Amino acid sequence: MNALENHDPRSFDHLAEEYDFVASLVRKPDFFLSHLPQRRHRVLDVGCGTGVLASELSRHFESVVGIDISEPMLAIARRKRAAANIEYRRADANELVLGQKFDAIVSHTAFHHLENVPRTLGVLKATLEPGGRLILIDNVAGKFAFARHPFLYVVFSCLRLPLDIWRFSLRPAWRFFRFCVSPSWIAHVTTDRYLSADGFHEVYGQLLPGASFTRLKYFMGVVWQAPGADVI
Numbered sequence: 589m590n591a592l593e594n595h596d597p598r599s600f601d602h603l604a605e606e607y608d609f610v611a612s613l614v615r616k617p618d619f620f621l622s623h624l625p626q627r628r629h630r631v632l633d634v635g636c637g638t639g640v641l642a643s644e645l646s647r648h649f650e651s652v653v654g655i656d657i658s659e660p661m662l663a664i665a666r667r668k669r670a671a672a673n674i675e676y677r678r679a680d681a682n683e684l685v686l687g688q689k690f691d692a693i694v695s696h697t698a699f700h701h702l703e704n705v706p707r708t709l710g711v712l713k714a715t716l717e718p719g720g721r722l723i724l725i726d727n728v729a730g731k732f733a734f735a736r737h738p739f740l741y742v743v744f745s746c747l748r749l750p751l752d753i754w755r756f757s758l759r760p761a762w763r764f765f766r767f768c769v770s771p772s773w774i775a776h777v778t779t780d781r782y783l784s785a786d787g788f789h790e791v792y793g794q795l796l797p798g799a800s801f802t803r804l805k806y807f808m809g810v811v812w813q814a815p816g817a818d819v820i
């Protein structure tokens with residue numbers, strides 16, 4: 589273990605390899621792809637992780653910038669999901685300084701890690717081109733929030749295993765299960781704090797007037813269009 593290794597249980601540094609496996613197994617870009625703006629020059633992915641979404645978006649935009657605070661996550665993105673039109677940058681979304689504007693800003697399950705969502709949203713809004721879109725998905729606290737108690741989380745992971753074997757086949761499902769019940773992930777996920785559905789409307793609705801909210805099982809999808817024309 590080197591001295592720079594991050595020991596914060598909330599960090600993804602020590603989860604990177606297995607998280608990447610899980611993300612590539614379960615991540616679906618449909619919500620993002622169905623809300624893309626007409627003009628598709630530049631897109632920013634906030635908390636891009638190992639680049640699963642950024643890589644998909646590189647097929648739809650001229651250029652993609654993926655930012656993340658975790659160097660091990662970015663290292664996997666650069667190794668596995670490099671493309672001529674993707675730049676992966678280390679940056680803290682709590683202290684964003686972006687020297688360019690974007691036609692779309694996306695984020696998948698990163699916003700609950702931010703210290704001050706309104707402040708980051710303010711910076712991101714100012715970074716959108718007229719008519720540009722902010723499209724994000726984040727976890728929502730639902731009626732099964734109690735299942736994130738460590739013991740119950742393991743029980744639910746066990747119960748889900750047969751279904752995952754059916755969905756993904758034995759080996760990937762087993763690897764997914766081992767990740768879910770690993771002490772590192774349990775320490776991480778059971779200390780995550782999510783907004784309720786009402787909380788989403790309150791926090792995001794105030795800052796993003798006219799935003800649309802879509803409940804996606806354990807997640808909330810938020811789409812907001814910046815004032816101005818979305819034209820080529």
Ligand SMILES: C[S@@+](CC[C@H](N)C(=O)[O-])C[C@H]1O[C@@H](n2cnc3c(N)ncnc32)[C@H](O)[C@@H]1O
Binds near residue numbers: 600637655679695696
């Ligand atoms: C749940 S993962 C999601 C990763 C990726 N978006 C995906 O869907 O596979 C959350 C990501 O947000 C990153 N993150 C957390 N806090 C951050 C911050 N302050 N600035 C930038 N990225 C951050 C983490 O390092 C991690 O890669």
